[in-house]
């Protein structure tokens with residue numbers, strides 16, 4: 001059965017599984033059915049907007065690679081997408097990147113207002129943890145909450161976001177950043193936090209959803225492989241995001257382009273140029289794939305995803 005499943009081509013697997021993610025997101029919003037209408041509307045607007053759903057897909061593919069099922073990992077997949085959607089709403093706010101277009105639609109604060117956008121973000125972030133607590137047994141829920149909180153918090157995504165802002169030239173509210181090891185290493189660290197941490201959490205939650213009930217939890221070797229894959233995947237993903245800002249088109253990416261340079265953001269294309277950035281991204285994909293070797297055929301889809309991720313145009 002496993003072989004037959006793996007023989008399905010990646011595109012059709014992704015289409016089919018994305019549809020299940022959309023349904024999962026829709027049903028997880030039932031938990032806030034009694035919330036104030038405008039807040040619900042803003043949460044739905046941003047969460048259900050047409051994103052690529054890469055993080056939930058990683059949760060599900062990781063769970064499958066660890067012997068679990070899509071159904072069993074769906075709450076974890078939805079939780080990670082909620083944290084991601086919150087991070088996008090806040091990232092777009094005037095005090096941060098000040099963007100007006102997201103996923104091909106007006107950003108949340110443009111469509112509603114700033115206060116509603118801030119609160120919709122807060123509500124999606126907290127809902128993520130409610131979903132985990134609601135759907136998993138205490139040990140698995142606690143482990144998933146810990147991973148997700150760590151990756152989204154001050155040492156992860158939020159920490160990376162403040163460093164990203166601090167790296168902008170000419171910001172008057174610059175937080176102090178020490179750069180003892182040069183700008184490339186600084187940039188690698190910013191990416192690891194602001195983007196990499198959530199990818200790593202996605203993969204780890206997949207492992208917990210699949211093997212959380214085993215005595216002692218998932219095998220440590222799984223985490224070693226998934227963490228290394230996530231590190232490389234996350235770096236390559238953000239390099240590609242930065243390249244799309246330089247070379248992409250808003251009609252395809254669904255967000256404004258050519259904004260990073262004008263804001264003076266620290267990016268790979270800005271530091272080493274587009275072609276060296278592309279070379280680095282494909283080298284990182286190779287490293288991501290080799291990190292999965294110990295997992296064998298079960299991780300083939302995760303391995304194949306790296307190429308699609310760097311070749312994307314949105």
Ligand code: IPE
Nearest residue numbers: 051052053054103195241314
């Ligand atoms: C965009 O993430 C934000 C970054 C971390 C660079 P995605 O490119 O995955 O955005 P969606 O979810 O498809 O909209």
Ligand code: IPE
Nearest residue numbers: 087088091097157194195241
């Ligand atoms: C955002 O990075 C990372 C987040 C944690 C949301 P960017 O600021 O480069 O993402 P886009 O380009 O606005 O999607």
Ligand code: MG
Nearest residue numbers: 091096097164
């Ligand atoms: Mg940003």
Ligand code: MG
Nearest residue numbers: 091092097099
């Ligand atoms: Mg941004």
Ligand code: MG
Nearest residue numbers: 241242245260
């Ligand atoms: Mg960007």
